[in-house]
Amino acid sequence: MATQGAPVKYSKHSPALAMTLSLIFAGFGQLYNRRYIKGILFIVLEVSFIFTLGRFINYGLWGLRTLGVTPLEDHSIFLMIYGLISLLLIAFALGLYILNILDAKRNAERLRQGESNPKMKETIRNVWDRGFPYLFITPGLFMLTFIVILPILFTLSLAFTDYNQYNSPPGNLLNWVGWDNFKKLVTLNTWSETFFDVFTWTIVWTLVATTLQIALGLFLALIVNDPRVKFKKWIRTVLILPWAVPAFVTILIFSAMFNGEFGTINRDLLVLFGLEIPWMQDPFWAKIALIMIQTWLGFPFVFALFTGVLQSISRDWYEAAEVDGGSRWQKFRYITFPHVMYATAPLLIMQYAGNFNNFNIIYLFNEGGPPIPGKRAGGTDILISWVYDLTFEINQYNMAAAITIILGLIVTGFAFYQFRKTRSFKEEGNM
Template sequence: MQEESKSIHNPKLAMILSIIFAGLGQFYNRRWIKGSIFVIVELLFIVICGQFVNDGIWGLRTLGTIPGEHHSLFLIIFGLISLILLGFALTLYVLNIIDAKNDAVKIVNGEEKRTIMEALRHTWDRGFPYVFVTPGLIMLLFIVVLPLMFTVALAFTDYNLYNSPPRNLLNWVGFDNFTNMVTLKAWKDTFFKVLTWTIVWTVSSTTLQIALGLFLALLVNDPRIKFKKFIRTFLILPWAVPAFVTILIFAAMFNDKFGAINREILSVFNIVIPWLQDPFWTKIALIMIQTWLGFPFVFALFTGILQSVSKEWYEAADVDGGTRWQKFRHITFPHIMYATAPLLIMQYAGNFNNFNIIYLFNNGGPAVRNQSAGGTDILISWVYKLTFELNQYNMAAAISLILGLIVTVFAFFQFRRTRSFKEEGNIE
């Protein structure tokens, strides 16, 4: 009789019942408690969240129909929250189907049914990590992911100073904002100039601070150098001063009229440089300041790594007749890069979005005629101006999306090429 029951039991039927309504497949498998939980959860979702999700999806699709009454921004937010709730519901729904199928397969295979206590213990053992991860995941979704989704959504609307809710309703415009960014002259010239300077700024300032930090670390690590502790402490001091304080001090020092650099240093050679009026010299000043701000961290990082390089490697190189350059090229440099590549990549990504120094030094200036960006604005500072000064929210969101994609692709590509993020045993 038991064998006949096993042969009659059908996993496909359990899946179909779970698709019709969560929990029915568990009832078919005689998992009464589990089935009741799934049924209650689905009923609660329909009763409590059903109308909210339905209205949210409608608002996200239409962005409102009555100007002055429907607020498109709120409808976007409610719609995105509805998508998150719907994602949770669909996840549980799929788990319900998989669970019904797995239980049905176990019944067909003749596996013994667990007691209630055994089932609870098994569920707790397997689900223990998820119990503690879930609250953090929920917070992450609503604190980090939801604002990102909102920014992405704005990039595909016509939200600007002249079309703002609730007086006006927003509209979905597809990829028009991105197309205008690279086709309309008013936007194209500014975008490509700012993008070019952002890349030049990122590569030059970060590379210089890394090169200076490496040079000083190698110099201090030389066994012939005395008073190493004092020198290391002295070189790390700029890192101890808050960056914004240093930037403001340098802004005063580079001032064209009363700055110490022009008045006290360059005046000796009868030279006056328009540090804050000429975009070229402002960029030079910014690169020098960022090199000063960034090298102490790199210096401290490389100094620690150099302590771990085995002296036996250098001794073996001396026996083979290796020169200083060969030892640096084949021992020191590869060892440093292997250990620090991810952090150095993050230095480039951080400077790509380094808003503080651009804004605090000269507010992205000097101004450029017929452009919404200043002569030294990078993408992130231009986004700030578009958002808070020009109210071009849709274009700011579009640029933010482009900026995020650039950083993500660059970081992903570089991390994939480094060995530091490969699991042990997978390094070839």
């Protein structure tokens, strides 16, 4: 006897069989479920994929595995790109294939429970109502895959090859070398000394320059926010002016001012004290100059940020602290500073992440110089500017890619921490 509410003819309808048929060939499960139009669409999609992209994917996977077998005829870089595109196409196809299997299972379960297949109009309406966001997100995701993800995968792949100025296609074929490039960075003296020096300076640069610009911005915001200060609007306008000037213009002007031969800092200012500092020639003084310039460039944004937050703090809190006998330092420590940090911490974290990859100031000031004998990087190069030099100056693409991966992991850690501190990736019900 059939179960109550389920027609006899569907009581033995098997979801497992529907899934198996869809696994054998996309659309077969839908035909088994009597969803003929949907089944035909899935069949057409798989047949079209096989006949139009099958040969390309097969060639791409071969090229990614071998990177070519005949110099001058096979180009390893093109083969690598074809292979990566093939992997992405396979990922999209697998996604649709899994969707086809799950759809067959759901429809089979509905039939087994006695529900009838929806009409075509009802199906289209359900797709529009429930799949509307996905329909509009899909083109963007598809473009993002080939504009962002593909270059990232290409960089990741280069880090595991021997692609450099002495081994470049099409005259030479590339080879997969595993983790050799990363081992060179930490074990081979010619690379490890430079890598650790640049990495250390990158950390010092990030911490010192960013902390100074935040401290200066907070200090000025506290002064301007003091009730005793008049002409607040004019003072804020003047302090934000450095932010209005394009950063590259400011950096180039400072580069000229710090020039040891004709720069105004040495010739017009320090000469009064009998000093002449080699800003461009000595790595130490070049680093000091860069930190000062970045402090000048970065404090206006922090100042504007803190000014808005300070104005949102209730005056009642300060009045209550005064009644309790709180000093200025205690009010700053227990009221102002915690409130400011709570409201701006994610943005301040991103200031550190931004300076970690601040290529513009390093390159525009003195192109990462001055050069240091025996080192593969300039005296003020940070990781991102060193990657630029390795890529465009000496064509060490494999090592540049390896450093880029390390750089990306560090910045990703910063970004992940920042997102954890905001509501950007929290569900609506968990706000």
